[in-house]
Amino acid sequence: MSPSQEIGATIPNDTAHAVSVTLPTWEATVGYEEGEEWVVSKMKSGYPRFFIHGIIQELSKNIETKYGREGEKAMIFPSYKVAKRCRDFIKRYSQSGNNVRILQLSTPPPMNEDERSFIIESNIGVCFFHEEEWPIAKQYWQHSGEGISSRMGEYLLRELFQKEKTTRKLATLKQELQVQRIQRKSPSLSKSFSSTQEEVDNEYFAFIEQKFGRVLDLxxxxxxxxxxxxxxxxxxxxxxxxxxxxxxxxxxxxxxxxxxxxxxxxxxxxxxxxxxxxxxxxxxxxxxxxxxxxxxxxxxxxxxxxxxxxxxxxxxxxxxxxxxxxxxxxxxxxxxxxxxxxxxxxxxxxxxxxxxxxxxxxxxxxxxxxxxxxxxxxxxxxxxxxxxxxxxxxxxxxxxxxxxxxxxxxxxxxxxxxxxxxxxxxxxxxxxxxxxxxxxxDFTERSIKIDQTTLETVELFTKSPLISKVYYPTLSASKSYYDNIKTANGGYGGLFSILFHDPNDAICFFNTIQLHKGPSLGTNFTLACPYAILAHYQELDEIAQWGVDRNLIRISVGLEDKDVLLETLQLGLDKAAAQHT
The missing domain is CATH 3.40.640.10 (Type I PLP-dependent aspartate aminotransferase-like (Major domain))
Incomplete structure (x- = not known):
């Protein structure tokens, strides 16, 4: 499947718990950072520490409705201790954070061996605070990285607010499957029931697998x-x-x-x-x-x-x-x-x-x-x-x-x-x-392939007259320090950054390349972003003193066919070069 160029689409495409999100153009990245409606309104996903997943948002609204007080917002953490740290952070940085409170909620443990496959006991801490403190709470979520995951949010939403409905549906399904098997397969009711019970259970748990996306039993x-x-x-x-x-x-x-x-x-x-x-x-x-x-x-x-x-x-x-x-x-x-x-x-x-x-x-x-x-x-x-x-x-x-x-x-x-x-x-x-x-x-095999492809990809940019600098361990003044810690069969990694002589070439190149474009790195697919714009938009002048140019593009190499990737990147360079003819 080709990379989506739709603003706000998940990366990977159509992935419920995706880590990255599509910002396909330089202008869209700037628009996102400036909070422009034409970008923000289309965001279906985002990097989880910066963008609170839709499932978690729905869970929070349910908790606020059931347990919240007027004007309160809720932020959900995987334990009481974590929620307490968030409360302390809000109190420290807020003028009126003394009204922050914590609610503890739990989901029940499995009742039998079968339920251990899809039921797990969980205990969470919900931090309630006045809606004015939301930006501070969001800082804690982003910096600490210990908010609940979207999969945990999905589980909690079902167990705390949808379980009765889901349980009735599953019980009805199991009964229907039993009846269908009995009626279809055997003239003898008692014999049929005993011979098809395993099939009924298998189909029941197959439904669990498909419905809730289990990789393995919990x-x-x-x-x-x-x-x-x-x-x-x-x-x-x-x-x-x-x-x-x-x-x-x-x-x-x-x-x-x-x-x-x-x-x-x-x-x-x-x-x-x-x-x-x-x-x-x-x-x-x-x-x-x-x-x-x-x-x-x-x-x-x-x-x-x-x-x-x-x-x-x-x-x-x-x-x-x-x-x-x-x-x-x-x-x-x-x-x-x-x-x-x-x-x-x-x-x-x-x-x-x-x-x-x-x-x-x-x-x-x-x-x-x-x-x-x-x-x-x-x-x-x-x-x-x-x-x-x-x-x-x-x-x-x-x-x-x-x-x-x-x-x-x-x-x-x-x-x-x-x-x-x-x-x-x-x-x-x-x-x-x-x-x-x-x-x-397959971490080892993937890492080796990515390292090998990256070496040739870096070479493509070092040869381009449009590029003023390529940032990669092999090209750095600190290469000897890398080599001192490099393993016998190790490479130099799959991440590098590039800087164009002309900022307009950087924009043209980035907008042209048909690759995934968004935050994160180390993915199985090549992923690019205008790094300084995405990570430091509010402090571009400040980071320049440390050698980070505002027009820097960061590229994380994936597992694509090497020749196809090089061709894709070359097309971007050619399009940028054509601006000067």
Whole structure:
């Protein structure tokens, strides 16, 4: 199926729980950021931390109608503890947030073995606040990444407000199926009933499968989570080539699946890591090293005593940090960095960062989403490794998830492990785990193909006279730092960014290419966006000082036939070039 060019259409096409959304032109992206009706009114979907899914909106309205007070809005979270954090955030940033309250709701557990296939007990926290506080609550939803997923919303809507109707329908269906089988297949009523009961049950559960879109029975959710932790553990804990010496020099136990934590989004993994540091080192600031994805910096700014932002993420930045540490002008709890960074694809000097962390006693948190743990091995240099499993690990762009790994060889491991043992709450929804486990089974094969295609795609743009710069680990001044952590069989990832000499060429190229266009990355299909416009529209002048141009285009390469993809991109370049003839 060809990529939709319809504003607001889901990406992938016709996907109920899609992660991305179509913004097919540069003008539509600007219109979305400016809230123009011709764009906003057509949005059927959106990135889940920014756009609250229609199913969740319907659930919220039902809860507001049944439990809300006049002028109140509701925001739904997967537990009371999460709702409490949202309440605290609203109170902190609102002038009149003292009236925020929390309602706890539950759905019943399965009553028998059969029901375990499609019934699961859930406990949620609903944060009620005055409608004036909605923008603040929405900030919490976006930054923390721990709102309920659309699949959880779908389940809650059915269990809390539609169950009686659904139960009657299913009971009637089962009776009808029994009668039909009995009448059609056997002259003997008693014999027929005993011989067709299994068929009736099979058809009944087939209806459940089709109606509610189950990938697997819900009773396998715990096994799916265990499989995911083991899969991540196996990929993330391999000693190879350049880093083998460092691995040998470290003492302690190897990584275990119990050191891998699953979360509802990659941003929630970062949020969770930061929450841990706030508890362990409450009076220390954080360092954001390198220009990060927007919400990472928001988390470090809005929670805790402050953040030192070293936006260039280069050796001079490390010099500046070391000076401050030597002079005792700063005491930091942790340093957060991306490896490589999004969207400039810079790789930090993790070896030097690790040395500084050991000397000055702070925690290193590395987000390896863009590189992914098949291509790079960052665990020896980090105390915590976070990742968005929404991206290439899943690939299908139909489920949100994140992971956090504790390094068992870290000097901070005992403190961190105690915190997670006592404080960590599993809020990763069961159905999402089932989808993610299925999606990620061929993660390795997909990653290899994407890496190979991307190398040739990058070459296409480096040869074009229209392009002023291509951002990719192989072309960066920090390439040696990437190569130091690159695995033996790893590549350089599927993400790159391009900058045209002429901004009009960038617009023409973007509007011409017949590809999926919208937020996210790491998808099984190539996905493009005018990154600065989409992620930083309100601060374009500010981000320019960190080397992020307002006309930057980011491209995430997928699994399409390489020649077809190159032809598609070349057509876009040709159309842009034709403007000058």
């Amino acid at each position: 009773k396998f959710a715990l096994e799916a989570k265990r499989a995911l932790r083991r899969r991540i553990c196996g990929k993330a804990d391999k000693s190879r080539n350049q880093i083998e010496e460092l691995e040998k020099s470290k003492r302690g136990k190897s990584l275990s699946e119990t050191d891998v934590y699953l979360l509802p989004s990659g941003m929630n993994a970062i949020f969770t890591a930061h929450q841990a540091l706030l508890q362990l080192f409450p009076n220390r600031e954080s360092v954001c090293f390198g220009f990060p994805y927007v919400d990472t910096l928001n988390i470090l700014k809005k929670w805790g005593p402050g953040v030192l932002f070293l936006g260039f993420g280069d050796d001079k930045s490390l010099d500046e940090l070391e000076e401050k540490l030597q002079s005792n002008s700063i005491s930091i709890a942790g340093l957060f960095c991306e490896c490589p960074s999004n969207p400039l694809l810079k790789t930090p000097n993790l070896k030097r960062i690790r040395s500084l962390a050991d000397k000055y006693d702070f925690v290193v948190v590395v987000d390896e989403t863009v590189g992914n743990f098949l291509n790079i091995h960052v665990l020896p240099y980090a105390d915590m490794v976070v990742s968005s499993l929404t991206k290439v690990f899943s690939g299908d762009s139909n489920v949100m998830a994140g992971s956090l790994i504790l390094n068992p060889k870290s000097s901070k491991y005992t403190q961190l492990k105690h915190y997670f043992t006592t404080e960590f709450e599993d809020i990763f929804w069961a159905e999402d785990a089932l989808y993610l486990e299925r999606n990620s089974r």
